Amino acid sequence: MFRILVFVIQACGYEVRCALESQDAGEVRMSKILRLIKECQFGIHDISRTALDPENGLPRFNMPLELGLFLGAAYFGNPVQRQKHTLVLDSERFRYQKFISDIAGQDIKPHGNDPGRVVYAVRDWLNVFAKDTLLPGGKTLLRLYKRFTADVPQMIHKLNFHEADISFADWLWLVRDWLQKATR
Structure with a gap:
C-alpha cells in the first residue's frame, strides 16, 4: 500500500x-516527524495499519x-499551518471508531486494503488542490503503476540490487x- 501511495503522489x-x-541518527524521530509536519x-494518513502486534499483543499507534x-x-x-489539508485512509468505513473515536466526523476514506481504491482516493483528493491542472485519472494511474511494477525487476537488476x-x-x-522517462 505504501509503495503504490508513493507512486500515485509522484505521478500526480x-x-x-x-x-x-x-x-x-542524530535527529530524534519525533523531531523529524514534527519538522515534516511543519x-x-x-498530509495523507493511512490509519489502517493500526492492528495488534502478534508479538506483544499491543497496537502500533504511530499513524494515529x-x-x-x-x-x-x-x-x-x-496562518500558514492553518492551510494544511488532510486525507485520512482506513481499511473499513467506520473501523477507526473502535480505537480513535474522537475523529468521528472526519471524512475518512475506506480502501478495503485494495490498492486500486487507494489510487482513486488519493488522486481524487489531490485533484481538488491541483489548481490549473487536471490530474491523470484513476484508471490511467493504475495502468501506469502496472507498467512501472512490471519494469521494476529489470530496473533493480540493472542497479545490481x-x-x-x-x-x-x-x-x-x-x-x-x-515517471520521468515514461512521461516524456
Whole structure:
C-alpha cells in the first residue's frame, strides 16, 4: 500500500515526504516527524495499519499519533499551518471508531486494503488542490503503476540490487526515474 501511495503522489506531480527520507541518527524521530509536519501543506494518513502486534499483543499507534500532530498543527498553528489539508485512509468505513473515536466526523476514506481504491482516493483528493491542472485519472494511474511494477525487476537488476535491498529512498528514486522517462 505504501509503495503504490508513493507512486500515485509522484505521478500526480506532488513530492512525497516521509520520515524514512532521512536516516540521520542524530535527529530524534519525533523531531523529524514534527519538522515534516511543519514543512508540509498536505498530509495523507493511512490509519489502517493500526492492528495488534502478534508479538506483544499491543497496537502500533504511530499513524494515529502523526495524524493527531498534523491536525493539531492545522488547528493551533500560525496562518500558514492553518492551510494544511488532510486525507485520512482506513481499511473499513467506520473501523477507526473502535480505537480513535474522537475523529468521528472526519471524512475518512475506506480502501478495503485494495490498492486500486487507494489510487482513486488519493488522486481524487489531490485533484481538488491541483489548481490549473487536471490530474491523470484513476484508471490511467493504475495502468501506469502496472507498467512501472512490471519494469521494476529489470530496473533493480540493472542497479545490481535485490528486492529486499530497496529502501524508501531507492523506491522513490525508481518511481521518479521511471515517471520521468515514461512521461516524456
